[in-house]
Amino acid sequence: MNAAADTPEQYSMRKTTCDLCDEHESLVQVAELEFRSYGGATRCCGRIETIQCHEDNSRVRDCVDTDGRGKVLVIDGGGSLRRSLLGDQLAAKATSNGWAGILVYGAVRDLDALAGLAIGIFALGHVPLRTAKKGIGEWGKVLRFAGVTFAPGAHLYADLNGIVVSPRALEGF
Numbered sequence: 001m002n003a004a005a006d007t008p009e010q011y012s013m014r015k016t017t018c019d020l021c022d023e024h025e026s027l028v029q030v031a032e033l034e035f036r037s038y039g040g041a042t043r044c045c046g047r048i049e050t051i052q053c054h055e056d057n058s059r060v061r062d063c064v065d066t067d068g069r070g071k072v073l074v075i076d077g078g079g080s081l082r083r084s085l086l087g088d089q090l091a092a093k094a095t096s097n098g099w100a101g102i103l104v105y106g107a108v109r110d111l112d113a114l115a116g117l118a119i120g121i122f123a124l125g126h127v128p129l130r131t132a133k134k135g136i137g138e139w140g141k142v143l144r145f146a147g148v149t150f151a152p153g154a155h156l157y158a159d160l161n162g163i164v165v166s167p168r169a170l171e172g173f
Contacts, residue, residue: 032147044101044120053137068099077106088113
């Protein structure tokens with residue numbers, strides 16, 4: 001889903017998160033925080049998988065090692081910008097395992113490398129410091145941040161306009 005690789009005609013045929021909000025306003029939730037795009041793809045969508053962790057990306061590594069086709073990983077790092085929860089190695093692993101995207105409520109690093117990967121990566125910010133590796137974190141929890149509930153199995157849509165979550169799949173994105 002790399003919009004940069006689309007022709008102008010292909011890109012104009014796709015819906016944006018703005019279109020989804022216009023068509024499904026009563027159904028969708030919209031993130032109240034601004035997440036920056038860091039991946040080579042500026043849009044992504046898929047079924048949500050979740051991880052809650054704070055300054056420790058051990059569970060992120062476990063998750064991106066699995067089949068991610070049709071999925072977006074949502075990482076709740078508590079909004080911390082002190083340590084990165086995603087860098088080039090884990091993002092490359094996610095890409096090779098088919099993950100459509102990753103949303104980080106926290107920080108990422110290795111920005112040049114992330115920009116070269118064909119995956120949507122959205123985060124609050126970036127920092128060069130890696131995480132601790134303590135094996136801490138929970139996979140599969142319902143997460144709440146940015147005014148949105150991120151439930152495993154719901155659907156996330158992200159582009160340069162924002163982040164939208166729907167309890168069901170929406171057509172045309």
